[in-house]
Amino acid sequence: MPRSLVLASSNPGKWREFHAFFQAHAPRWELRPLPTAIEVEESGSTFVENALLKAKAVATALGEWAIADDSGLAVAALGGAPGVHSARYAPDDAARIQRLLREMEGISNRQATFHCAIAVVDPQGQVQALVEGLCHGEILTQPRGEGGFGYDPLFWVPEVGLTFAEMSPTQKEAVSHRGQALRALKEQLLTLERRLG
Structure with a gap:
């Protein structure tokens, strides 16, 4: 019987990426969309703090397991x-x-890093998993590509020679900050499943 997990986000791009990951790699967890808008002030000074704020707010408001990324x-x-x-x-x-x-404009140093922190919180608001992922790249001078969302058309990954928006979903998952965080999360979910039985 899959354990239900609510994604603490109304961002359709995030839903697509998380849903694809859970279907492929975490079949014992049923990812569900946020059933109602829950306002969370993202007052943290780090991505980890904000991911925890969102996951805890949704988990305790709904009395369900929740996952959030920042x-x-x-x-x-x-x-x-x-x-x-x-x-x-x-x-x-x-x-x-x-x-x-x-x-x-006019800046020659185009170095940039995409960060992702993901938190899984139980219905009591206790943190059960916490991971981070990073992807280094450069900011282009004009957008390239039609895929992805957010800053993806400007974020160029030198090793791949493409922006996130030019990559296929599989390519993006292999190198992106969220893809790396989700792979780390997979290990933590397996550990959690063994503990929960």
Whole structure:
């Protein structure tokens, strides 16, 4: 009997990536969408803190297991911005991309890192799994590719020679910050399953 787990996000891009992962790698967990909007103030100063805030808020509000991720882009030349404010950098993806391009105008250091923290919390609000993933890349001067979401069209991964938005879902999962965090999560879920019986 699969154990139910609510994804503490209304982002359709995140849902697609998490759902695909759970179907392929964690069949004993049934991932469910957030049934109702739950406002969580992301007041943490790190991705880990915000992932924990979201997972705990949803788990305790619904009395169910919950999983949350907090992820974002840290650009070296901008002092790590947008960082934990990546989703709130501008009203929508297009505006966020335009703002980042404006702020990077004339800057030669294009180094950036995508971060992802994922937390799994039980119905009592206790943390049962916590993982992080990183992906290093560069910020392009113009968007490339039609896939992905968020800053994906600007984030170029040198080893692959593509932006996240140009990669297939399989390619992206292999190198991305979320893909790396999910692979680490797979190990923790297996350990958790053995403990829960």
